[in-house]
Amino acid sequence: MATTLEAIKSLVQAGRGSEVREVLDSAARAAKGDYDHIRSQTEYTEEARREMAARAYDTRRKGVDEKLGTMAGQAGYSDRDDVARAFGTAGLPGDAASLAISMRDARDRVGQINKRDELLDLVRRSTRNGDEVLARAAAGRAMELEYSDVLRAFLDTRPALDPVVERIWKAQKADFNSFDWTLQLSALKPPRL
Structure with a gap:
């Protein structure tokens, strides 16, 4: 406890x-x-x-x-x-086990990125290509690094997640x-x- x-x-x-x-x-x-x-x-x-x-x-x-x-x-x-809804696999269609493996791999990939421009580019490319798992992992990394412009680019195409990400941002701050x-x-x- x-x-x-x-x-x-x-x-x-x-x-x-x-x-x-x-x-x-x-x-x-x-x-x-x-x-x-x-x-x-x-x-x-x-x-x-x-x-x-x-x-x-x-x-x-x-x-x-x-x-x-x-x-x-x-x-x-x-x-x-x-966090699961915004930066995880909650709500995504597909096999839960496959999504979990994809998310783990995506987080490993984005965990090495520390530059704002690289994350922004990754969010845009993964969104354009329909790779929601990678887009969410990149947005999660942007949240860790407090890159609000990257989060804004992520949310521009996912307005339903805006209040969720705002709550996470406020909690972090x-x-x-x-x-x-x-x-x-x-x-x-x-x-x-």
Whole structure:
């Protein structure tokens, strides 16, 4: 199972950082209410209230971890699906095994290309020749190298893939600062725990 920070990172990369913040903000408000209630129970000793707060924290944190893990699992599936649709063989007609072998060979071929012009030429030629597997492999390499003009040439003849590639591009560009997220997670902790 992924750690909470790994789950947050995958969600941020999937463009769902604002949803993560909502989950954490809501949990922090609820945790503060729990801790205020525990602090107001003066019939218990300080040590007993600390133990109650620790249990409340553990319960709240497990709930947040599970929720974010579930969300990340769903986001990860969507990302894999998008990549398979845009740069893999998903949706292509033909024998799945043959397509997989063709894609592996095409990726090996384009994996050596680092020049924008070569990739652009390959996308155009493979599109013109009807070699969709090679075109997708070249576009996938362009995504890795962040060559937006090559991706645009690929998408010009495949407008249905435009929103899919845009989601992948945004996920790849998403900024993740683990310190900021760790700080936000710390808001779940009770005072002096």
